[in-house]
Amino acid sequence: VSLHTGLLTLETEGSAHVIDLTEGVVRVVAAAGVAHAVCSVFVGGSTAAITTMEYEPGGVADLRTLLSRLVPEVPEAGAYAHNTLNRDDNAHAHLRASLIGPSLTVPVVRGELALGTWQQIVLIDFDDRPRRREVHVQIVA
Amino acid sequence: VSLHTGLLTLETEGSAHVIDLTEGVVRVVAAAGVAHAVCSVFVGGSTAAITTMEYEPGGVADLRTLLSRLVPEVPEAGAYAHNTLNRDDNAHAHLRASLIGPSLTVPVVRGELALGTWQQIVLIDFDDRPRRREVHVQIVA
């Protein structure tokens, strides 16, 4: 087997900051120098998530609005148990991250990620403050 | 390492068309001829998703209804920024696809996918028109 790895370190603003990781992942794929492979992307931490989207200002705004509506910062009634029990403020961030999930796999075909034309790999940091995030990229060829 | 790959090409109707991919994935697994492996399934494009479900008419109808309610085609107030900024109509499709995600991994055990008895691998095409979709199946053994 050959396992190639890369680590992307990102400074986020938190508060559902969406960051396009595609260029960083492409660099790890290029460094691996493989034609066909499976590429896994993972973010450590329980308040951030990885998914794909068309990374453009409208889509980014819509995704943030959607998650604010589905999983509001403050629930309509009562309070989040995570915040109450732990004297914390980021329960919404935990919930959003669990819903979307921290991992993704993308094929590498003829040396390139098999993403759609308008499809980018993104990190979403839901935490309520700026964070340094480590994203692991692993290429199995 | 051995990496076996297969490509499933599907003509969808869009509009949250749910297609059972299991038989196609099983064919790729069989062609690989491996006993134990990790099988990755990925759809290219930012308006389609991959997940698993019991593929039967009731469950398919419920999933479509759920996503129409959680991420409506037209928001209750205002408009999606993606549609406004890009003169487009499929913002809801982008959002639903990002929520569910484009990838899945399933184990191969003694030559067979380790799915539950009532668990199928499905592609959901959320776009607002028929599309040709390419689903990559990769077997690492």
Add this chain to the structure above:
Amino acid sequence: VSLHTGLLTLETEGSAHVIDLTEGVVRVVAAAGVAHAVCSVFVGGSTAAITTMEYEPGGVADLRTLLSRLVPEVPEAGAYAHNTLNRDDNAHAHLRASLIGPSLTVPVVRGELALGTWQQIVLIDFDDRPRRREVHVQIVA
């Protein structure tokens, strides 16, 4: 290639029972004895899901409340088609499982899972009765 596998068997209570799998996955990683690898985790069945979260009582309660609100056991109007067509009661469990998904990949770095400090791997069993679940852990190194 080296593919190491482990099977975790769990008795759940159903009804959105959240079980921390991290220790079980760590045991499979340790038994594999590899430094760098991709670890895939998958649950068989269409009414259970795998994700990550900070596994503490508040977060567990919040996640259960969130999913009860987003995907209620009984819809506000009408009934779930899955239940009506199949004389069943667990349509909500199917929907929640499809939304979150049955699989996850986590990197192994210097012999350890690259999880965040407060990030655990969890199984959520959404079914409406106790179940025995099999979780497949696969290590590709």
